[in-house]
Amino acid sequence: MLSVQNIVSIFMSDTYTTTNFYLAAFLCASGVVFVSGERLADTRQTAFHFEESMKRKELSSAFLVGEEVEVNVHAFIAQLKRLKSIIHDG
Numbered sequence: 001m002l003s004v005q006n007i008v009s010i011f012m013s014d015t016y017t018t019t020n021f022y023l024a025a026f027l028c029a030s031g032v033v034f035v036s037g038e039r040l041a042d043t044r045q046t047a048f049h050f051e052e053s054m055k056r057k058e059l060s061s062a063f064l065v066g067e068e069v070e071v072n073v074h075a076f077i078a079q080l081k082r083l084k085s086i087i088h089d090g
Helices: 021-031 054-065 073-089
Strands: 008-013 014-016 036-037 044-051
Touching: 014 021, 014 054, 021 036, 021 044, 021 054, 036 073, 044 054, 044 073
Parallel strands: none
Antiparallel strands: 008 014, 014 044, 036 044
8 A cells, every 4th residue: 555655745836746656657647747757866766747736636635545536547557657667768
């Protein structure tokens, strides 16, 4: 189970950042605008950056508290693959 301790949220201007891989894939599959991803220095984590929006806030909140939220499974799987390529290919 994912916990809030596994999440890094940094608000810089209009950008939201998380290190939670599954949250990032969920946000992408739900149509939140993905800005970029980057490996964090001296860690095994990757930071995923999104445009900040009310939709992003609502979806992240629902995801983190375990609410039932609909997402297209094919879109979710495609985003998992996309984000994995960012992690492994830089």
